[in-house]
Each structure stands twice: as C-alpha cells, then as structure tokens.
Amino acid sequence: MADAARKHAIRTLTEFDTxxxxxxxxxxxxREYWIDALNTEIEVAPxxxxxxxxxxxxxxxxxxxxxxxxxxxxxxxxxxxxPHSMHFHGIHAANMDGVFEQVPPGSSFDYAFTAKPFGLxxxxxxxxxxxxxxxxxxxxVFLVDPKTPRPKAREMVMVMNGFDTDLNDEDNEFxxxxxxxxxxxxxxxxxxxxxxxxxxxxVNMTEFDLLNSMHTHATFFHVYPTGTTTxxxxxxxxxTLGQGERAILEFRYDYPGRFLFHAHQNEFAELGWLGQFxxxx
Amino acid sequence: MTPPGEGRPADAGQANAATRPSALRxxxxxxxxxxxxxxxxxxxxxxxxxxxxxGPPPVEKLAxxxxxxxxxxxxxxxxxxxxxxxxxxxVLVNQAMWDFSITPGRELARLQSAxxxxxxxWIEGDPYNFDVITGTGxxxxxxxxxxxxxxxxxxxxxxxxxxxxxxxxxxxxxxGLLWLPFLRSMPRSWMDFWxxxxxxxxxxxxxxxxxxxxxxxxxxxxxxxxxxxxxLGAIGAFLALTGIDGIMRRxxxxxxxxxxxxxxxxxxxxxxxxxxxxxxxxxxxxxxLGEVALGSFLILGFTLHNxxxxxAILSPLVQEKVSWRDLFLLGLVGGGPTIVGTWTGAFTxxxxxxxxxxxxxxxxxxxxxxxxxxxxxxxGESAIEALAKPRNIAGLLVGFILMYxxxxxxxx
Numbered sequence: 001m002a003d004a005a006r007k008h009a010i011r012t013l014t015e016f017d018t019x020x021x022x023x024x025x026x027x028x029x030x031r032e033y034w035i036d037a038l039n040t041e042i043e044v045a046p047x048x049x050x051x052x053x054x055x056x057x058x059x060x061x062x063x064x065x066x067x068x069x070x071x072x073x074x075x076x077x078x079x080x081x082x083p084h085s086m087h088f089h090g091i092h093a094a095n096m097d098g099v100f101e102q103v104p105p106g107s108s109f110d111y112a113f114t115a116k117p118f119g120l121x122x123x124x125x126x127x128x129x130x131x132x133x134x135x136x137x138x139x140x141v142f143l144v145d146p147k148t149p150r151p152k153a154r155e156m157v158m159v160m161n162g163f164d165t166d167l168n169d170e171d172n173e174f175x176x177x178x179x180x181x182x183x184x185x186x187x188x189x190x191x192x193x194x195x196x197x198x199x200x201x202x203v204n205m206t207e208f209d210l211l212n213s214m215h216t217h218a219t220f221f222h223v224y225p226t227g228t229t230t231x232x233x234x235x236x237x238x239x240t241l242g243q244g245e246r247a248i249l250e251f252r253y254d255y256p257g258r259f260l261f262h263a264h265q266n267e268f269a270e271l272g273w274l275g276q277f278x279x280x281x
Numbered sequence: 282m283t284p285p286g287e288g289r290p291a292d293a294g295q296a297n298a299a300t301r302p303s304a305l306r307x308x309x310x311x312x313x314x315x316x317x318x319x320x321x322x323x324x325x326x327x328x329x330x331x332x333x334x335x336g337p338p339p340v341e342k343l344a345x346x347x348x349x350x351x352x353x354x355x356x357x358x359x360x361x362x363x364x365x366x367x368x369x370x371x372v373l374v375n376q377a378m379w380d381f382s383i384t385p386g387r388e389l390a391r392l393q394s395a396x397x398x399x400x401x402x403w404i405e406g407d408p409y410n411f412d413v414i415t416g417t418g419x420x421x422x423x424x425x426x427x428x429x430x431x432x433x434x435x436x437x438x439x440x441x442x443x444x445x446x447x448x449x450x451x452x453x454x455x456x457g458l459l460w461l462p463f464l465r466s467m468p469r470s471w472m473d474f475w476x477x478x479x480x481x482x483x484x485x486x487x488x489x490x491x492x493x494x495x496x497x498x499x500x501x502x503x504x505x506x507x508x509x510x511x512x513l514g515a516i517g518a519f520l521a522l523t524g525i526d527g528i529m530r531r532x533x534x535x536x537x538x539x540x541x542x543x544x545x546x547x548x549x550x551x552x553x554x555x556x557x558x559x560x561x562x563x564x565x566x567x568x569x570l571g572e573v574a575l576g577s578f579l580i581l582g583f584t585l586h587n588x589x590x591x592x593a594i595l596s597p598l599v600q601e602k603v604s605w606r607d608l609f610l611l612g613l614v615g616g617g618p619t620i621v622g623t624w625t626g627a628f629t630x631x632x633x634x635x636x637x638x639x640x641x642x643x644x645x646x647x648x649x650x651x652x653x654x655x656x657x658x659x660x661g662e663s664a665i666e667a668l669a670k671p672r673n674i675a676g677l678l679v680g681f682i683l684m685y686x687x688x689x690x691x692x693x
Binding site: 047 | 370371373376417419
C-alpha cells in the first residue's frame with residue numbers, strides 16, 4: 001500500500017485529467033469528468049494508514065484541467081457512506097456551487113458550468129463540518145488555462161496538506177506534498193533539467209494550521225497569485241499561503257546538483273514536507 | 282457374626298461411596314469444570330468469536346515504558362498493551378520524524394515488547410518528547426523533563442547510588458537514634474506523648490507511601506492493574522507482620538510484643554525500613570527517569586526528614602535497657618533498605634514491581650501503627666479511646682506536623 005501511496009504522489013505531480021472532449025453545436029469545447037467519492041484507506045507516511053475520504057480513491061483527487069471558456073461537465077457519484085458534494089472555486093450558478101445540493105450516498109449529481117476565470121483553482125467537498133470533509137481528503141486541483149497558453153515549461157502540481165492521523169485533536173501528525181510524507185525527498189527526488197523553465201502549481205489544502213509555505217533552495221521564483229494573471233507580482237524564494245490559497249511559481253536552476261525544497265515552517269518540514277530537485281546538466 | 286460371603290456387599294459399597302467417595306471420583310469432580318471451561322474456550326475461539334466480532338478494529342495502545350539515554354543514542358522500551366496486534370510505523374523526537382531501528386520487529390503481538398533505538402545527538406539537561414505512531418495513525422507519547430545519561434551498572438555508579446542511600450536513609454535514622462538519652466531525661470509521664478508522636482510520624486509516612494504509589498500507578502499499563510498490585514503488597518505485609526507479632530507474643534508468654542520495648546522497636550524499624558525501600562526506589566528511579574536533578578538541597582532535605590524516623594524507632598525503648606549493638610541493628614533495619622532501593626531504582630527500575638514494594642511499605646507501617654496503639658491502650662479501652670486523650674492528640678499532631686515541615690525541604 002505504501003507503494004500505491006508513493007506512486008499516487010508522484011503521478012499527481014505530472015498527471016492531468018483533461019476530460020473527455022467533444023464539441024458543442026456552437027463550437028465550444030465540452031469536457032466531461034467522472035468523479036466518485038469513496039471511503040479509502042490510504043497510507044500517508046511509511047507504515048501509517050489513514051481512513052481517508054477520497055475523490056477517485058486517493059488524496060489529493062485528480063487534477064482536472066481545462067481552458068477558460070470550456071463547457072465543463074463533472075459527473076459526480078457518491079459511493080461513500082455519508083452525504084458529500086463537490087464545490088468548485090470559480091464563477092458559476094448558485095445551484096452548481098455544491099453547497100445546498102448535498103449528494104446522499106448512492107446518488108449522483110452533474111456539475112455543469114463554463115470554466116472561468118483562468119487560474120489555479122481547487123475543488124473540495126462542502127458538506128458540514130467542512131473542516132472534517134477536507135481534512136479527511138476530499139479535495140483536488142482545478143486548473144483553468146488561459147486561452148493563450150502560458151509559455152512552454154516543465155509543469156508540476158504540488159498540493160500541500162496535513163493529516164491528523166489520530167483523528168482526535170485537530171493537530172496534524174504529518175505534512176505532505178501530494179499525500180505521502182517525504183516522497184520527493186526519499187523516494188523520488190524530482191529530476192530537473194538545468195536551465196529549463198519549471199512551473200509549479202502550488203496549492204495549500206492544509207487543515208488545522210493557518211498557513212503552509214514553500215521555500216526553494218538556491219533559486220528564486222516568479223509568483224502568479226491564484227494564477228489569474230500572466231505577469232508575476234513577486235520574485236522570491238519563499239511563499240506563504242493560507243488555507244485554500246494557491247499560486248503558480250516559475251523558476252529555473254542555474255547550477256546542477258541536489259537542491260532542497262520544503263515548508264519554511266520547519267516543523268512541517270520535519271514531519272514530512274520535504275523534497276529535493278535533482279538538477280542535471 | 283456374619284458368615285463370610287454373606288451380607289450385602291452392594292449396599293455396603295453404596296454406603297461407602299456416600300460417606301467417602303473414591304479417589305477417581307474426587308479427581309473427576311475436580312477436573313470436570315476445568316474440562317468444560319476448556320471446551321467452551323475452544324469452541325469460542327473456533328466458532329463463537331465470529332458471532333461477536335462487531336464494530337471497528339480496537340484502538341491501538343502502546344506504552345513507552347522506559348527511555349534510556351546513552352551517548353548519541355536514545356532507546357525506547359515499548360510494549361503493546363492494546364487488545365490486538367499493532368505495527369510501529371514512525372517515531373518522532375521533539376515533533377520531528379526520525380530514523381530508528383526496532384528489535385525484534387515492527388509487528389507487536391498483544392503484550393509484546395520491543396526496543397526502539399534512535400541515533401540522536403541529545404543534550405544533557407534538555408527536555409524530550411517522544412511520539413511513537415502506530416499503523417492506524419495513533420500517537421503514543423512519553424515526555425522526559427530532563428535528559429540524563431542512564432547509569433549503567435559499574436562500581437562507580439554502584440558507589441554513588443549506595444552513598445546516596447546512606448545519606449538519605451541510613452545516616453538520618455542513626456542520627457535520630459542519638460536522641461535516646463534526651464528522651465530518657467524527660468519525665469516518665471511523657472511516655473504516651475512520645476508514642477503518639479511516633480504514631481503521627483508513621484501515619485504521615487503511610488499516607489506518603491500510598492501517595493507515591495498513586496503517582497507510579499499512572500505510569501503502569503492498565504492491564505497490570507496497579508491499584509491491585511499496591512493492595513497485594515499492603516495486605517500481604519499487614520498480614521505477614523501480624524503473624525510475626527503473634528509468634529513473638531506466644532514466645533513472650535501472655536505479654537503482647539508491643540509491651541516489650543525491643544520487640545516493638547524492631548517492628549517499627551521493619552515498617553520504616555520497608556517504607557525506605559520504596560523511598561530509595563523512588564529516588565533512584567526519579568533520577569534515572571530525568572524527573573529530578575539530585576541537588577545537594579534535595580539530599581539534605583531527605584536527611585532532615587528521615588532523622589525523625591530514628592525518633593520513631595526509639596519511643597518504645599525509653600524505659601528499657603538497650604545495648605549499643607541493638608541500637609545499631611535497629612538503625613540498619615530501618616535505614617539499610619534505602620540503599621537496596623536506590624540501587625534497584627537506578628539500575629533495574631520497574632514500575633509494577635515498585636508498586637508492590639510501595640504497597641508493602643504502606644501496609645507494614647499501618648500494621649505497626651495498629652500494634653503501637655493497641656499496646657498503649659489500657660484494658661477495655663478501644664484504640665480510638667486510647668488516642669483521644671489530650672496528650673496523645675498533641676503527640677499525634679506534633680509528629681505529623683514535624684514530618685510535614687521537614688517534608689517541605691524535599692519538595693522540588
């Protein structure tokens with residue numbers, strides 16, 4: 001199972017679900033996605049199991065990707081043991097907001113909306129108590145590309161989160177990127193080409209801690225807050241995000257070698273939020 | 282006379298069986314319930330258990346029983362005290378994931394123990410938090426307030442902890458014994474006062490012993506039932522000393538042992554000695570567990586506090602002729618066990634065992650109190666009536682307050 005958790009974390013880094021694409025009569029693109037809510041036991045650190053609630057069987061759920069203006073249809077089925085929902089960050093109608101239309105176990109719901117604005121967004125369950133439904137793992141990335149694509153780059157999705165494994169004190173035992181402690185430090189140092197443009201879609205889905213952060217060693221990155229602009233607002237090596245906040249980071253490595261990246265709340269780094277880039281010429 | 286071969290053998294046999302059953306029947310009737318219980322257990326484990334297996338898996342429980350600090354290494358002795366097997370998954374030191382090795386392995390059956398070795402550059406005097414996280418994500422915690430190198434058995438360590446026992450237990454008791462001439466110079470009518478003062482001292486010690494045991498109880502795994510270990514020690518000691526008292530009384534004719542000074546003094550010394558064994562255990566263990574830094578002040582506090590114990594041993598001897606040899610023996614019985622306690626506590630400390638010892642110490646003192654009170658009671662007087670005389674009440678209170686005030690020196 002540890003293997004499955006590791007593979008999921010690594011896959012989440014670079015795997016995008018662009019949906020089943022068809023053309024509407026008016027010529028617009030229609031993208032359809034299929035999401036199930038499940039009760040899944042996952043592993044969050046070597047040997048540590050967690051009774052998670054998941055979208056499609058793992059934490060975080062799949063990264064749903066589309067382009068601004070696409071017609072988006074998400075077929076949601078609740079195969080878990082209690083009511084759940086999908087609440088997308090974006091601009092859409094009230095009845096597509098996933099708050100008042102709870103989906104009981106065994107039922108389905110179709111979320112239909114036009115993807116806007118472009119940017120780096122999220123989706124998560126919005127059933128009360130929301131903190132528990134998010135802490136248990138019901139969230140994922142919803143990425144809306146601008147109509148004019150961003151410059152070509154090597155792209156990575158990093159979802160920062162925490163796990164309160166003993167479920168009793170709203171205090172996270174472990175912190176991870178993409179769901180498994182230290183996976184990009186011990187199991188899979190991320191291979192990077194020297195000088196190549198790197199783009200990190202950084203999302204903070206941590207519960208019970210107000211903030212999470214990322215610091216890159218020996219390089220600086222441009223920050224596009226929420227990914228809603230194409231001009232950066234900051235040039236730094238440390239970014240702090242509140243709960244549900246996200247940003248796109250762009251950077252290059254000038255020198256080959258191994259470079260750490262981690263939460264600059266070092267207590268999080270010591271509990272699993274630690275990784276390294278392996279830069280090769 | 283009945284001729285041979287006549288009579289009614291069948292009837293005779295029946296009568297026999299009714300009055301004196303055969304050996305086979307005795308054995309069978311003894312074994313039958315055991316066999317039936319065995320059958321029931323067998324059936325339950327094979328089939329019955331499936332009917333009652335309800336609900337989620339049981340909550341994992343792991344005790345970190347002991348923390349051992351060696352240069353560059355910390356060792357945790359852990360035990361699975363939950364209802365089912367568990368897996369040791371991760372170890373956090375001061376809230377940081379840390380590499381560790383575990384023998385015999387990560388999988389622990391019920392009640393199985395293991396040794397977790399953590400390479401760690403720890404610092405003398407710092408506090409440390411240990412979290413062991415088991416397979417289902419449950420966190421098991423142990424805090425050490427002050428890290429100190431765990432002493433290993435060496436002649437030097439034996440010497441240091443032996444000396445500690447001498448300082449804390451033996452010397453004070455002997456110093457207290459030196460009050461004998463003073464007590465003798467007081468009027469004879471003060472006898473009751475000295476005895477009741479002793480009862481006050483002992484009452485304090487008994488309560489203090491049980492208080493100490495409550496503290497240790499919190500660290501003992503639930504399944505070991507710490508309270509019952511204390512009760513076992515206390516009741517056992519009380520009954521054993523009562524038996525010894527009875528034997529001494531029969532040897533001494535009709536006079537109760539309490540009336541003879543030396544016998545009573547010895548009983549008090551034994552009670553105090555058992556208490557001091559527990560005290561030594563606590564001191565040695567507290568030092569090892571990093572709960573106290575044994576400063577000079579603390580040691581002096583114990584010395585003053587325990588000097589009153591010598592006084593308690595003396596009170597029955599005020600009107601007796603007593604040899605120096607006997608006094609020495611009494612001091613040794615009362616104070617000597619402290620050394621055994623500090624050694625045991627420092628090197629092979631075990632919480633459950635010290636609970637038994639604390640119980641023994643408490644029970645022994647309570648028994649000595651009962652002997653003292655009965656010995657002073659005049660014929661036809663109850664123990665309470667004997668104590669309720671103004672001079673006795675004063676003695677009781679003075680003894681208790683004396684212990685309390687000298688005890689303040691040990692606080693910290």
